[in-house]
Amino acid sequence: MNIQWYPGHMAKAKRMLQESVQLTDVIIEMVDARAPLSTRNPDFDSLFAGKPRVIVLNKADLADPALTKQWISYYRSLGWDAISFSANAGKGVKEAVSLVERATKPAVDKMKSKGVHKTVRAMIVGIPNVGKSTFINRLRGVTVAKAGDKPGVTRGKQWIIVNPYLEFLDTPGMLWPKIEDQTSGLYLAFIGSVRDEAIGAEALSMHLLEYLRDNFPAAIETRLKFTPEKECSGEELLNLACRKRGWLLSGGRFDTERGAALVLDEFRSGKMGKITLQRPPLPEE
Numbered sequence: 001m002n003i004q005w006y007p008g009h010m011a012k013a014k015r016m017l018q019e020s021v022q023l024t025d026v027i028i029e030m031v032d033a034r035a036p037l038s039t040r041n042p043d044f045d046s047l048f049a050g051k052p053r054v055i056v057l058n059k060a061d062l063a064d065p066a067l068t069k070q071w072i073s074y075y076r077s078l079g080w081d082a083i084s085f086s087a088n089a090g091k092g093v094k095e096a097v098s099l100v101e102r103a104t105k106p107a108v109d110k111m112k113s114k115g116v117h118k119t120v121r122a123m124i125v126g127i128p129n130v131g132k133s134t135f136i137n138r139l140r141g142v143t144v145a146k147a148g149d150k151p152g153v154t155r156g157k158q159w160i161i162v163n164p165y166l167e168f169l170d171t172p173g174m175l176w177p178k179i180e181d182q183t184s185g186l187y188l189a190f191i192g193s194v195r196d197e198a199i200g201a202e203a204l205s206m207h208l209l210e211y212l213r214d215n216f217p218a219a220i221e222t223r224l225k226f227t228p229e230k231e232c233s234g235e236e237l238l239n240l241a242c243r244k245r246g247w248l249l250s251g252g253r254f255d256t257e258r259g260a261a262l263v264l265d266e267f268r269s270g271k272m273g274k275i276t277l278q279r280p281p282l283p284e285e
């Protein structure tokens with residue numbers, strides 16, 4: 001599989017993050033609760049070394065709640081402060097503010113001892129499409145940052161004043177140049193953090209159908225109305241999905257373009273259920 005992950009604006013995004021680090025007191029790393037490990041950018045460890053950093057598992061409404069809890073425990077066991085969030089529903093705003101307050105307490109207390117009420121600056125970072133701008137809008141209570149259901153919506157940085165003592169910097173989503181692990185690459189594409197064109201919507205939907213066949217066959221049964229046999233390839237599964245809908249083109253070919261869009265949308269919108277793609281590693285791993 002040859003996947004072009006790294007659109008031109010990413011290098012610029014990286015430079016921008018590098019320049020902004022000095023201006024911030026805490027880094028909020030947003031990941032997708034459906035793939036909390038694969039959606040972490042490995043470049044961030046060196047980019048943000050020495051800065052307080054916390055993790056927000058967003059899109060919790062689309063993830064398996066039991067596994068989200070396990071992921072939070074996992075990150076906390078590694079010494080990261082972490083919370084889950086659902087930016088669409090706006091659940092967890094108070095917890096998010098507390099998370100930032102906990103991380104910046106030492107700096108705030110230090111200034112307080114000098115008689116200054118410090119304004120905390122938090123930079124929100126993450127790969128594309130995890131919900132950074134939506135999160136900021138939620139915290140602010142009104143739409144101030146542009147958001148959208150495709151990767152690469154935010155291109156520049158934008159400071160947003162949440163209250164007189166708390167400011168957030170929205171940043172463009174950033175991928176890393178080479179995604180070594182094919183499985184992680186597919187997860188990123190399943191959830192829409194990599195443009196569909198990088199793999200091709202039809203090929204991507206076939207991979208997703210194979211993943212669902214092996215891990216969540218009930219999702220196919222319930223939403224696409226057929227039982228996925230183990231020996232069915234992704235292509236056959238996509239054809240079956242089209243056949244069930246009666247999506248045929250002239251010449252008897254299945255309308256796989258339409259089928260692919262359906263499969264990806266059913267999964268991404270949560271209609272197939274709350275599916276978490278990754279489990280936390282066991283302690284010994």
Ligand SMILES: Nc1nc2c(ncn2[C@@H]2O[C@H](COP(=O)(O)OP(=O)(O)OP(=O)(O)O)[C@@H](O)[C@H]2O)c(=O)[nH]1
Binds near residue numbers: 062087174
């Ligand atoms: N279901 C669900 N959808 C969400 C949530 N948060 C954001 N979204 C949706 O995810 C899409 C991407 O949201 P954005 O806020 O634009 O994501 P971003 O991280 O700013 O993306 P870039 O600017 O492209 O890096 C939008 O369609 C949002 O409505 C959430 O918690 N749950």
Ligand SMILES: [Mg+2]
Binds near residue numbers: 133146173
């Ligand atoms: Mg954005």
